[in-house]
Amino acid sequence: MTTPLPYRQHDHAHCVEHALADAREICKRSGARLTPIRERVLQLIWQSHQPLGAYELLAALSQDGHQAAPPTVYRALDFLQQHGLVHRIASLNAFVGCPHAGRAHTGCFLICQTCRNVLELTGKEISAAIEQQSQRQGFRIDHVIVEISGQCPACQQAAANS
Amino acid sequence: MTTPLPYRQHDHAHCVEHALADAREICKRSGARLTPIRERVLQLIWQSHQPLGAYELLAALSQDGHQAAPPTVYRALDFLQQHGLVHRIASLNAFVGCPHAGRAHTGCFLICQTCRNVLELTGKEISAAIEQQSQRQGFRIDHVIVEISGQCPACQQAAANS
DNA sequence: AGCCGAACTGTTATATTGTTGCAATCCCTC
DNA sequence: GAGGGATTGCAACAATATAACAGTTCGGCT
Secondary structure, eight states: OOOOGGGTTSOHHHHHHHHHHHHHHHHHHHTOOOOHHHHHHHHHHHHHTSOBOHHHHHHHHHHTTOOOOHHHHHHHHHHHHHTTSEEEETTTTEEEEOTTTTSOOOOOEEEETTTOOEEEOOOSHHHHHHHHHHHHTTOEEEEEEEEEEEEOHHHHHHHHTO | OOOOGGGTTSOHHHHHHHHHHHHHHHHHHHTOOOOHHHHHHHHHHHHHOSOBOHHHHHHHHHHTTOOOOHHHHHHHHHHHHHTTSEEEETTTTEEEEOTTTTSOOOOOEEEETTTOOEEEOOOSHHHHHHHHHHHHTTOEEEEEEEEEEEEOHHHHHHHHTO
16 A cells, blocks of 8 residues: 555654544543554554555454454444544545544545545534534534545646646 | 325325426436436336435336346446436435436435435535635545435424424 | 453354446447 | 447346354453
């Protein structure tokens, strides 16, 4: 798995470790148990820095020598989702680390179809519009999915130069 | 399959026929072939008036006496999606008829987790916010998914009365 | 320390959703 | 009515996700 373009420049190991430290802290505060399997799954997701499917995680765990079946991975993912540490990208059947874990937010994802990177938007404009329109219909919101597929700036440029 | 609450009052058969007539017209204009299978799938989706999974459609086709395998259904669905006649709801792995076929729009769905009905919003506010935020990131949009799960007004009321 | 109950994990099997590849058929155009 | 692209039939299979149950670990409590 090659590290994708936009991430070549940053200190990847450090950013992964930072996410894990955050996760430990968040779980500690809420009394949740970030067990070895769960932590390992979270680490794998962050290392890839791209959406990772459940069965890709499963394969990675097997390479660890860890015997693992689908439920193991799905349970870890459920836990991580419930604690806001990862998001599921419905249009990809895959999971990404959440860079805003701990802070209240509605996931809103820009998915590049070329390099496969995902950017999570933080602005309130979109969720505000969604809440307003839902309220207008008298609809009580439980969960919101916003997934925008297309091409990121870097890949647009790369495409233009070829 | 019981007709869900919000639809008890309308002339369901007429609304289905209207959607089919629209579809025939749209395909005619674009030179697309709305073959019997495709039309039947569209009809089944509209009749249910709720999201329908590919394998539910498959079962319904089999009841017609029509021998059908998964690819048959998926191909029909691909066609209907490409021509804007149905939408796929990623969070349900299911398909709904599009009430705005032919008119340019971005699907934005309110999904009631109680009655399973889906309402497609038409307002431009949400898609405008999405376009604006994407543009700010220099992201070129290809396709947008907005799926809002929760509870519709009717079901909120029903829940309150019990 | 030792016990209890809840949470977590292992394991097998199975359900659900979606795709590939190839042959046969249909339908439009020339 | 012959050629060629679109459509369909069909069989196999791939990918994603869940169910059910047994065993194990962990943390709180006495």
